[in-house]
Amino acid sequence: MLTGLMRCxxxxxxxxxFYGSAKGNAHRYQCRGGDAHVGVGLCIGIGxxxxxxxxxMQILEAVSDRAVEAAIFASDQVERSQRDIIAAVxxxxxxxxxxxxxxxxxxxxxxxxxRHVARELExxxxxxxxxxxxxxxxxxxxxxxxxxxxVIDRGRLxxxxxxxxxxxxxxxxxxxxxxxxxxxxxxxxxxxxDDATNEAVLLIxxxxxxxxEVRVARVKTGRYPAELAPSAVEALRKLGxxxxxxxxxxxxxxxxxxxxxxxxxxxxxxxxxxxxPFQAVGGSKTRYVRWSW
Numbered sequence: 001m002l003t004g005l006m007r008c009x010x011x012x013x014x015x016x017x018f019y020g021s022a023k024g025n026a027h028r029y030q031c032r033g034g035d036a037h038v039g040v041g042l043c044i045g046i047g048x049x050x051x052x053x054x055x056x057m058q059i060l061e062a063v064s065d066r067a068v069e070a071a072i073f074a075s076d077q078v079e080r081s082q083r084d085i086i087a088a089v090x091x092x093x094x095x096x097x098x099x100x101x102x103x104x105x106x107x108x109x110x111x112x113x114x115r116h117v118a119r120e121l122e123x124x125x126x127x128x129x130x131x132x133x134x135x136x137x138x139x140x141x142x143x144x145x146x147x148x149x150x151v152i153d154r155g156r157l158x159x160x161x162x163x164x165x166x167x168x169x170x171x172x173x174x175x176x177x178x179x180x181x182x183x184x185x186x187x188x189x190x191x192x193x194d195d196a197t198n199e200a201v202l203l204i205x206x207x208x209x210x211x212x213e214v215r216v217a218r219v220k221t222g223r224y225p226a227e228l229a230p231s232a233v234e235a236l237r238k239l240g241x242x243x244x245x246x247x248x249x250x251x252x253x254x255x256x257x258x259x260x261x262x263x264x265x266x267x268x269x270x271x272x273x274x275x276x277p278f279q280a281v282g283g284s285k286t287r288y289v290r291w292s293w
Contacts, residue, residue: 001052001055001056001175001178001179001182002029002048002051002052002055002182002189003017003179004183005182005183005186005187005188005189006029006051006188006189006191007188007189007190007191008031008033008043008044008190008191008192009044009190009191009192009201009203010031010043010044010192011031011033011043013031013032013033013043015029015030015031015044015191016029016030016031016032017029017030017048018030026047026048026049027047027048027049028045028046028047028048029045029046029048029051029191030044030045031043031044031045044191044192044193046191046193046200046216046218047218047219050200050216050217050218050219051191051200051202051216054202054214054216055182055186055189055202055204055214056168056178058204058212058214059168059181059182059185059186060164060165060168062185062206063160063161063164063185064161068157068158068160068161069158071157072152072154072157075149075152079146079149082142082145082146083146085142086139086142086143086146089135089138089139089142090139092135093132093135093136093139096128096131096132096135097132099128099131100125100128100129100131100132103121103124103125103127103128104125106121106124106125107121107122107124107125184207185206185207186204186205186206186207187205187206187207188205189202189203189204189205190202190203190205191203193218194215197215198217198218199215199216199217199218200215200216200217200218201213201214201215202214202215202216231257232252232257232258232259232265232273235251235252235255235257236248236252236270236273236274239251245267245270245271245274246267248265248270249265249266249267249269249270252265252270253265
């Protein structure tokens with residue numbers, strides 16, 4: 001349901017959806033990072049079922065009765081504030097027009113022979129007229145902005161909030177409909193992993209500018225223990241000759257194998273490892289073997 005919304009919290013790239021079964025029921029949100037560089041390719045991944053369920057709960061909570069009531073109240077507050085601003089600007093406009101009227105009278109009463117005084121009074125009159133024009137344009141902009149606000153039907157919104165959970169969970173509601181609703185409410189979701197708590201951390205950026213953090217527990221079953229991770233030599237001995245260097249690099253990274261200096265594996269590093277002579281001890285004899293496949 002979150003296609004096009006999930007962004008990796010580590011590299012900033014958009015996460016893609018991968019399906020792990022023929023029926024397409026099981027899916028994952030996966031960040032492949034830079035596909036051109038195998039060693040730095042796999043950033044993070046998370047099972048999609050729990051993430052979709054957690055985001056759906058947030059969606060339903062966002063459009064619940066309480067949330068709609070709060071939104072209507074906030075909208076009323078904004079509208080009242082807008083009216084107060086327009087009223088304040090209108091008072092300023094009234095004062096500016098009075099100042100412009102006084103400036104025009106002073107200019108008309110000045111002796112034409114006093115040119116310096118006449119020029120000064122004319123400049124003040126022009127400034128007063130310019131201020132009147134600025135305030136008039138500001139009132140027009142504020143009035144147009146206020147008129148462009150949609151009319152809120154309180155009863156209809158509350159009814160929709162009550163009906164949405166039923167519609168969302170109805171068997172006839174397809175995924176595409178849910179996606180359209182989510183894309184209306186959510187701008188994007190930043191996903192990261194908390195290894196200490198084994199949780200996925202989702203930061204939901206709502207369309208209105210609010211942000212919500214949601215934590216989703218990750219599945220522990222089948223996690224590969226770090227202490228049981230095979231060495232790179234053992235893995236290459238078993239996989240070598242069956243897969244190209246790029247696939248070997250991907251497999252080594254997934255098995256949490258590291259190079260001697262603690263780096264991730266790349267195609268170049270795998271090739272260098274294969275071409276390097278390794279010392280193997282068998283019984284009391286020591287032999288050197290160069291891998292070539």
